[in-house]
Amino acid sequence: MSEALRTSRLDPGQLEILTNQVLLCTAVLFVHCLRVYLETVDSHSSSDQTALQGTHHAFVLVEFFQTTEPSNGNELKSKRLKTEESLPKIFFANKMLSFGRSEDVVHSFQIALNCWHLLNSPLLQNEFKVLSDSWSADKWPWLFRFETDVLLYQGYYREMISRLQPIQSAQCSTVSRHRQMSLQLACCYYSISNYMAVVDMVLYIIGTFSSGSIQGHEALGPPQVKGRQLILMPLIDSEVFSCCIHLLVACLKDKVWKANAVGEVLVTHGNSNGAELDTLLGHMMVLMQHDWPKYEPMMCKILEGIKRRGCFSYCLFFNYIINIDLLEEFAYLRTPEGGKVNLDLLQSSSAKSCLQSRTVTRGVNKGVKEDFKAAMDRQVARTEENISLLLRTFIVDEADFLTKSLL
Numbered sequence: 001m002s003e004a005l006r007t008s009r010l011d012p013g014q015l016e017i018l019t020n021q022v023l024l025c026t027a028v029l030f031v032h033c034l035r036v037y038l039e040t041v042d043s044h045s046s047s048d049q050t051a052l053q054g055t056h057h058a059f060v061l062v063e064f065f066q067t068t069e070p071s072n073g074n075e076l077k078s079k080r081l082k083t084e085e086s087l088p089k090i091f092f093a094n095k096m097l098s099f100g101r102s103e104d105v106v107h108s109f110q111i112a113l114n115c116w117h118l119l120n121s122p123l124l125q126n127e128f129k130v131l132s133d134s135w136s137a138d139k140w141p142w143l144f145r146f147e148t149d150v151l152l153y154q155g156y157y158r159e160m161i162s163r164l165q166p167i168q169s170a171q172c173s174t175v176s177r178h179r180q181m182s183l184q185l186a187c188c189y190y191s192i193s194n195y196m197a198v199v200d201m202v203l204y205i206i207g208t209f210s211s212g213s214i215q216g217h218e219a220l221g222p223p224q225v226k227g228r229q230l231i232l233m234p235l236i237d238s239e240v241f242s243c244c245i246h247l248l249v250a251c252l253k254d255k256v257w258k259a260n261a262v263g264e265v266l267v268t269h270g271n272s273n274g275a276e277l278d279t280l281l282g283h284m285m286v287l288m289q290h291d292w293p294k295y296e297p298m299m300c301k302i303l304e305g306i307k308r309r310g311c312f313s314y315c316l317f318f319n320y321i322i323n324i325d326l327l328e329e330f331a332y333l334r335t336p337e338g339g340k341v342n343l344d345l346l347q348s349s350s351a352k353s354c355l356q357s358r359t360v361t362r363g364v365n366k367g368v369k370e371d372f373k374a375a376m377d378r379q380v381a382r383t384e385e386n387i388s389l390l391l392r393t394f395i396v397d398e399a400d401f402l403t404k405s406l407l
Contacts, residue, residue: 019123019124019127020127022118022124023119023124023127023128023131026115026118026119026124027115027119027128027131029111029115030112030115030116030119033108033109033111033112033115034108034112034142034143034146036104036105036108037105037108037109037112037146038142038145038146040059040101040105041058041059041060041061041105041232042058042059042142042145057234057235057236058176058180058234058235059092059232059233059234059235060179060180060183060184060232060233060235061090061149061152061153061184061230061231061232061233062152062183062184062187062230062231062233062243063152063187063190063191063228063229063230063231064091064229064230064231064246065187065190065246065247065250066250087110087153087227088153088155088227088228088229088230089227089228089229089230090106090109090110090153090229090230090231090232091106091229091230091231091232092105092106092231092232092233093231093232093233093234093239102232105232106232109149109153112146113150113153116146116150147163148160148163148164148184151163152184152187152188152230153230155191155228157187157188157191157192158188158192160184160185160188161185161188161189161192164181164184164185164188165185167181168181168182168185175208176235178204178208179205179208179235179240180235182201182204182205183201183205183233183240183243185197185201186198186201186202186205186244186247187247189201190247190250190251193254195251195254195255195406196403196406196407198247198248198251199248199251199399199402199403199406202244202247202248202395203395203396203399205240205244206241206244206392206395206396209237209240209241209392210237238388241388241392242290242291244395245287245290245291245391248283248287248395248402249284249287249288249295251406252280252283252284252287252405252406253284253298255280255405255406256277256280256281256284274311275313276405278312278313278314279314279401279405280405281302281306281312281314282314282315282316282317283398283402283405284298284302285299285302285314285321285326286316286320286321286391286394287391287394289320289321289322289323289326289387289390289391290387290388290391292323292325292387293325296325299326299329303329303333306333306341307333307338307339307341310339310341310342311341311342311343311344312333312341312342312343312344312345313343313344313345314344314345315345316394316398316401317330317345318345318346318375318378318379319394320390320391320394321379322379322382322383322385322387322390323383323387324380324383327376327379327380327383330343330345330376331376334372343372345372345375346371346372346375
């Protein structure tokens with residue numbers, strides 16, 4: 001549009017009139033579409049609660065990162081499936097809105113984005129600045145929210161960190177607003193491989209949960225499509241916790257997946273970093289109990305690699321692994337049919353001991369088999385525990401251990 005106006009053969013007077021018409025029409029369309037979008041995703045900016053169709057939850061736009069194995073097992077995709085030909089796809093994380101309503105909201109955001117680009121184009125930016133100054137647009141808090149979502153949509157992660165970090169650190173907004181910014185910052189930190197910062201953001205977010213509020217989550221994840229995928233996720237504790245788990249699993253997976261399959265990684269790693277690899281895999285297994293069997297394909301790869309390698313050590317296994325499927329798989333790995341894998345899971349329950357001591361001779365101590373069986377029996381008795389609360393405890397209590405493994 002701006003290029004067509006610039007190259008037109010209209011005289012200056014006609015061009016000015018047409019430019020003003022385009023400016024006003026685009027500005028009106030921008031404000032309308034922005035209102036439709038923000039009335040749904042930002043409860044603080046909504047004056048018409050009927051637009052929320054019965055829900056008062058705010059939503060946050062976050063990036064979805066692939067953690068499960070792709071359908072083609074011969075090729076492992078990168079953490080962000082990139083296609084230069086298409087724009088990111090936006091989905092709602094659950095069915096809190098009807099399909100038609102959710103489509104309208106996403107479409108409104110995309111139209112508002114196109115209008116925003118046109119209004120800030122060389123042809124209109126000066127006129128738009130005059131118009132926005134007359135509106136005192138710089139005082140619209142919801143415009144800041146839109147500009148932030150645009151940065152994420154465009155993949156400008158470092159710019160978004162520079163924009164949000166000072167505000168998030170100041171802690172001068174509501175808990176909901178801080179949670180929104182922390183989630184978006186965590187996505188950006190992951191995208192630039194700053195995994196320790198992701199852990200810090202997750203710890204802050206978990207600290208905002210009330211007791212028992214993280215139960216009853218729904219599965220996080222859009223349909224499997226090529227290209228970047230963004231999710232509009234409701235800012236409720238159970239959904240936010242699911243997103244935090246997803247981010248941590250993605251961080252750990254990035255540290256482990258160095259070849260085309262985890263089995264190859266496990267075999268090719270030498271003894272010098274075998275303990276480090278076991279720790280990463282152990283942390284992954286703890287977190288992958290969430291929303292089971294969502295991560296089952298990845299778990300099968302891990303178990304296959306452990307079997308091929310013939311040994312595995314994780315000192316926190318009996319503290320946090322209570323999924324019956326995983327317990328059965330590890331019990332099977334010790335059998336002749338399962339490969340007689342040497343499992344060192346009976347060490348001290350503290351992470352400090354796990355870091356400092358791995359000198360237990362595997363499989364030779366008297367009564368090890370009986371101790372292992374007794375420990376497994378105790379774990380089976382714990383399978384009805386609330387997994388979300390257990391994982392929250394794991395993230396908080398083992399934060400230092402988790403962070404050191406991601407260095």
